[in-house]
Amino acid sequence: MSTLPTAVLTELLSIRLQGSSLEQLLRRYIDIAQAGVPGMDDVSVTLLRNERPFTASFSSDIALRADELQYGFGYGPCLDAASSGEVLRIHDMRDEPRWPEYAEKVVRHGILSAVSVPLPLQTDLIGALNWYGREPGAPDETVEAGVEIAAHVAVAISNAVSADDNAKLAAEMQTAMASRAVIEQAKGVIMAQNRCDAEQAFEVLRIASMGRNVKLRDLARDIVTRTAKPA
Template sequence: MPLGLEAAVVELGRIVADQPLTAVLRRVADLAVQAVPGADDVSVTLLRGGKPSTVAFHGDLAADLDERQYSLGYGPCVAAAQAGATLRIDDTARDDAFPDFSATAARRGVRSVVSVGLPDPDRRQGSINAYCFGRPEHPSITVEAQLALEQFAAFASVALGNAAALAEVGERADNLQIALQSRAVIEQAKGVLMGRHGVDADEAFTMLATQSQHGNRKLRVVAEEVVAEVVRTAAAAASAPLSPSRGRSPSS
C-alpha cells in the first residue's frame, strides 16, 4: 500500500543511523515507489568521476533502462544527474529529446519517465528516476506526482549524504585499523631479521623492502610471512618429542 509523501519522508529520517549505505540506497528506491503515484519502477543514479551507475533500484526494468542510457551516453537520468534538474518524458512513443532511449523504453512497456536531479550539497551528483508503465489507474506521471518526486528527492539527498558520510567515517576507521595492524607486523618482522642477521632496524627494513620489490608483493605480506615462519618453527620445536638425551635426568 502506498505510504504517501509525508510518511515516506518520515521513514527516510529513520533509516540512516543503523543501516549501511547500500541498504539506505535500496530503501530510498523502495520508498520513492510508495511516495510517488505512477512510479512503477524507480532507480537511483550516481555520478562517480563523471561516470554514471545505478546504485539502487526497485524493479529490474529500471536498472535495464538506466544501463541503456549509459551505453548510449545520454538519457533523462544522466542529464538530470549532470544538471541537477528535472527532466520528463510524457510519452515515450512520441519523444524527440531522447529518441533512441525512448524507443527502447516504449518497447519495454514504459509510457512516461521523470528523472529528478539530486540536490548537491556534498558534491555528489545523482538522480532519482521514476518509470511509469501507463496503467489505467496511472496512465502517466502527472505534474503533481513529479512535484512529489522532487520533494522526495530533496529529503532523500540529505539521507544519502548522511549515510555516505557515516560510511566514509567507517571506511577511514577500518583503513586506520589495517594500517596499525600492518605497522605492527612490519615491526615484528624487523625484530626477527635483526635477531637473525645481526642488523639494525634500518637494515632490517631495507631487507623487507627489497624482498617486497623483487617479489612484487606488498610489504605487509612479506612481513607476515617472516613472522609466520618464526611462529611455525617455534610451534614445531614445542611439539617435537624429547630425544633420549634431552629426557635423561642429570643424575642418571
C-alpha cells in the same frame, strides 16, 4: 509545507541514517518512492562520479534496464537530470524528441513515461532519483513528491560520503556491484526452473526476500550456492 501524504512523510522521517549501510537506506527510500508516488511504477537511483554512472538501487529489473540503456547511449533523462540539476519529465516515450534513440529502445521494454529528479548533493558526486511508468503520462504530483523524496535521499548519501568520504562510498558501490552479479545469477536459476522472464524472476526474488526477511543479495547467494552444489 510538504505536499507528500502524511503516511509517506512519516515513513521518510522515521528512517535512521546511523547504523545502516547506504545500500540498506537506498532500498528503503526506493520502496517509499515506489509505493508513495502516484502514477508511476518503477524507481531507481543513479549516481555519477567522474562521469561514470552507476545504478545504486532499483525496484525492478525493468528500472535497471531503463537506466543502463542510458549509460550505453551516454545520454537520457537520469544522466541529464543529474548533470543539469533540472527535473526532467517524459510524458510519452513514443513522442520524445530529446532522446530519440533511447526512447525507441526503452519503449520495447514497456516503459512509456519517466521522471528524473536531480539529487541536491553538495559533493563531487551527482545523481538522480528516477521514476518509470508503464503507461504514458507523468503527473505533476510525481514531480512534486519526487523533489521532496530526492532531498531525503541526498541527505542519506551525503551522510555516507562525509562519514568516511571516498573509501566508504567506494566500498558500498563495490558491494552493490557484487550483489548485482549474484542477483543476476539467481535470476538465471529461477528463469530456468520456472520458465519465466527476467522481470518475473526478479519479482520472485524480491517477494521471497521480503517474506523471509533476508537481504535480496543473501537470498540470491543462497540460491546460487545451492544450485552449484552437486546432487
